[in-house]
Amino acid sequence: MLNTGSLRIGGKKQLLAEDVFRHVGEAILSGQLKPHERIRDIELARELHVSRMPVREALQRLERIxxxxxxxxRYTEVSEVTDATFEASCEFAGFQSGFVAxxxxxxxxDEQRAEAASMIDRIVxxxxxxxxxxxxRRDLFTYLSKHSDNFLQHSLLDEASLALTRNLQRLVRDPAHREASLPAWGALRKALLAGDSSAAERAARAVHGLV
Structure with a gap:
């Protein structure tokens, strides 16, 4: 059973589908819904007190990412993070985060640069x-995406952010990567504060293991 206490019930189908998408996505991200666990749309709709249509729309979006x-x-099943999924996510996140950086x-x-630097300090x-x-980490790149002033790029990264955060947990858990990424985080902080676009792109790629 999902914890439905935080679901915001809106008055429009589109809003409901967005709420269900975020709610189920966060449940997968937190581990409340585990790999191979089944999700049946009729049961989920009943739990969330919504119709089946927004649930189906949300599950279709979750499948796309x-x-x-x-x-x-039949049913919907939570996917697992395979080696191929992890590698594809590192590649996508590295290049996309480099672009938004x-x-x-x-x-x-200057105020926005300082906020981004503060977020990097908290990551470290x-x-x-x-x-x-x-x-x-997710909040930082969402913030940079928002302030890239490119709505298409922001929409793309925002849609994928739940999947990327889940798929890259292996990267965050790896002690060797965490240690190796510290200089890259420092370089990204310095580049953002200086407004150095090229250096920021290189550093953002580096924190995802890309060179």
Whole structure:
């Protein structure tokens, strides 16, 4: 059973589908819904007090980003993170975060640069707290994406953020990567504060293991 206490019930089908998408996605991310666990749309709709249509729309979106696998007329299953999934996610996250860091570095004002630097400080401070570090990491690149001033790029990364956060947990758990990423986080902080777009792009790729 999902914890439905935080679900925001809106008055429109589109809003409901967005709520269900985020709610189920966060349940997968937190481990409340585990790999291979089955989700039946009629049961989920009953639990969330919504119709089946927004539930189906939300599950279709979750399938598109790889968090679930749908078996029509049967059930939906939470996917697992395979080696191929992990590698594809590192590649996608590295290049996409590099692009938004490049754009944001040249477009943020001083206050926004300082906020981004503060978020990096919190990531570094939480290096040994994998859950906290992973969530702040997601917030940072969402923040940079928002301030890239490119709505298409922001929409793309925002849609994929739940899947990327789940799929990259292996990266955050790896002690060798955490240690190796510290200089890259420092370089990203310096580049953002200086408004150096090219350096910010290289550093953002490096924190995902890309060179």
């Amino acid at each position: 790889g968090l679930v696998r749908m078996y029509p007329s 490049h754009l944001a570095a040249g477009r943020m004002d 401070a939480a290096t040994d707290d994998q859950t906290t570090s992973s969530l702040i």
